[in-house]
Amino acid sequence: xxxxxxxxxxxxxxxxxxxNPVPEIQWWYxxxxxxxxxxxxxxxxxxxxxxxxxxxxxxxxxxxxxxxxVLEDSGTYECxxxxxxxxxxxxxxPATTWIRAQATISVLQKPKINATDQIIMTPAxxxxxxxxxxNLTTAHNPHEESFWMKNGxxxxxxxxxxxxxxxxxVKPRADDSGEYMCVYTFGMAPNANATIEVKARxxxxxxxxxxxxxxxxxxxxxxxxxxxxxxxxxxxxxxxKDYTDIDNSTGRxxxxxxxxxxxxxxxxxxxxxxxxxxxxxASNVIGATxxxxxxxxxxxxxxxxxxxxxxxxxxxxxVIIVVYEKRKRPDDIIDDDEPxxxxxxxxxxxxxxxxxxxxxxx
Numbered sequence: 001x002x003x004x005x006x007x008x009x010x011x012x013x014x015x016x017x018x019x020n021p022v023p024e025i026q027w028w029y030x031x032x033x034x035x036x037x038x039x040x041x042x043x044x045x046x047x048x049x050x051x052x053x054x055x056x057x058x059x060x061x062x063x064x065x066x067x068x069x070v071l072e073d074s075g076t077y078e079c080x081x082x083x084x085x086x087x088x089x090x091x092x093x094p095a096t097t098w099i100r101a102q103a104t105i106s107v108l109q110k111p112k113i114n115a116t117d118q119i120i121m122t123p124a125x126x127x128x129x130x131x132x133x134x135n136l137t138t139a140h141n142p143h144e145e146s147f148w149m150k151n152g153x154x155x156x157x158x159x160x161x162x163x164x165x166x167x168x169x170v171k172p173r174a175d176d177s178g179e180y181m182c183v184y185t186f187g188m189a190p191n192a193n194a195t196i197e198v199k200a201r202x203x204x205x206x207x208x209x210x211x212x213x214x215x216x217x218x219x220x221x222x223x224x225x226x227x228x229x230x231x232x233x234x235x236x237x238x239x240x241k242d243y244t245d246i247d248n249s250t251g252r253x254x255x256x257x258x259x260x261x262x263x264x265x266x267x268x269x270x271x272x273x274x275x276x277x278x279x280x281x282a283s284n285v286i287g288a289t290x291x292x293x294x295x296x297x298x299x300x301x302x303x304x305x306x307x308x309x310x311x312x313x314x315x316x317x318x319v320i321i322v323v324y325e326k327r328k329r330p331d332d333i334i335d336d337d338e339p340x341x342x343x344x345x346x347x348x349x350x351x352x353x354x355x356x357x358x359x360x361x362x
Contacts, residue, residue: 006110006190008065013103015079023081025054025062032104032136038078046073074107108189111139111269115182119284121172121201130172132196134182136163141190149181174203175226176343201287202227202260207280210294215271221293222263223280231282233246233262238277238292246278258270 005011016326017023027041041064043052054062060081066073084097114135121130148158148167151212158167169176177200205222225231235246235255246253246264254265262280275297281290 002105003107004108004189005069006108006192007069007071007191008110009069011069011105011108012063012065013079015060015062015064015081015101017062017079017081017099019059019081019083021083022056022058023060023083024087025060025185026080026098027052027064028078028080029075031079032106038076041077053202069107071107071109074105076102076104078102107275108140111143111184111192112137113182113184113192113194116196118197118199120199121174121177122286126173127171129204130169130198132167132169132182132198133179134165134194134196136184136192139184139186139192141186143184143186143192146184149183151178169198172198172200173226174200175199175202175205176200177226177228179228179243197228199229199284199286200227200286202231202282202289204280204282204289204291207291208293210296212296212298213269214298215269215300217269219266219269219274219297220263221278221280221295222261223282223291223314224261225289226260227282227283227284227286230259231284231288233257234281234283235262235264236279236281238279243279266295269297 003011015025015027018023028038029041030036030038041050041052044050046066049067049274051065051067052062053065054060062079064077064079079101080098081100082098087094087097088094089097105291114137116131116133119130119132132148134146136146143163145159145161146163146165147160148155150166155167158165166183167182177198180196180198181193182196183191185191195294204223204225208221211219211221213219221234233255235253236243237246246255248254252267253269254267256263256265262282264278264280266274275291275295277294279290279292283289
């Protein structure tokens with residue numbers, strides 16, 4: 001596809017060829033309006049600004065790329081492919097042995113934009129308004145409008161037709177830092193832009209305050225931050241004023257970091273060595289900050305402790321009852337050898353004696 005580019009930009013052309021046998025692919029170039037003066041391009045040409053990557057399989061695929069474009073890079077680029085055995089015979093006419101596909105690349109002078117220098121937010125400037133400004137001074141043709149972007153996303157309600165545009169941050173904080181860009185649009189040419197970096201020390205905005213696990217389980221701790229440039233993350237285990245750096249070399253500790261987020265995973269927790277205070281640290285060229293997470297590791301039988309406590313109470317109660325029963329006074333215990341009540345008899349002797357009358361004799 002033909003394209004229009006600006007000086008300093010990059011472009012790529014793709015060429016996909018099918019044939020049997022698989023065709024050879026070459027790249028050629030001719031200046032505009034000089035189609036009779038094609039020259040072959042090689043990987044590393046034009047002071048190593050040209051790159052050619054070709055792969056052959058069931059078909060042939062090749063990518064031509066040119067970086068840091070200059071006005072002289074304008075022209076016609078041609079992908080040639082052939083599987084004719086005579087294709088490299090200089091006595092043959094290339095028009096009969098090679099098929100061709102062309103694209104025209106036009107390179108325009110990049111418009112000049114005067115932009116605010118980078119801004120560094122410090123505690124001394126915290127809360128003070130910040131204004132970013134851009135001014136389009138020269139361009140190949142009149143621009144249509146301009147707008148602002150932050151970290152690749154357009155900022156709403158910033159479009160204007162003025163050549164001089166500004167964006168104001170009323171109460172700047174760490175999360176207002178980032179890569180800002182003023183963009184100018186043109187009718188028949190690519191957009192032009194300028195970048196302004198707003199830098200700030202990282203500020204850890206979220207982290208896991210504590211983690212409670214059982215031995216043998218896995219633990220996960222994390223931190224996330226705001227601030228620009230994106231921080232370098234490190235983890236350490238803190239013991240008072242001493243600390244131990246953590247890395248991925250032990251086989252149980254794994255650190256994963258990306259831009260403003262980091263994560264520490266510990267496998268197969270040990271109840272003796274792993275509990276403690278862990279600290280994540282975020283640092284960039286402006287400064288550094290950190291936060292801590294407390295890791296607690298319980299025994300595997302911790303869940304049984306309530307049951308064991310109840311069981312122990314029952315056992316103690318039974319022992320107390322048994323001891324009490326054994327220590328009762330002997331008088332309170334009935335002897336099996338003693339009669340329960342007075343003995344009964346059917347004998348009438350006693351009755352006779354009771355009924356006998358005593359007579360007085362003279």
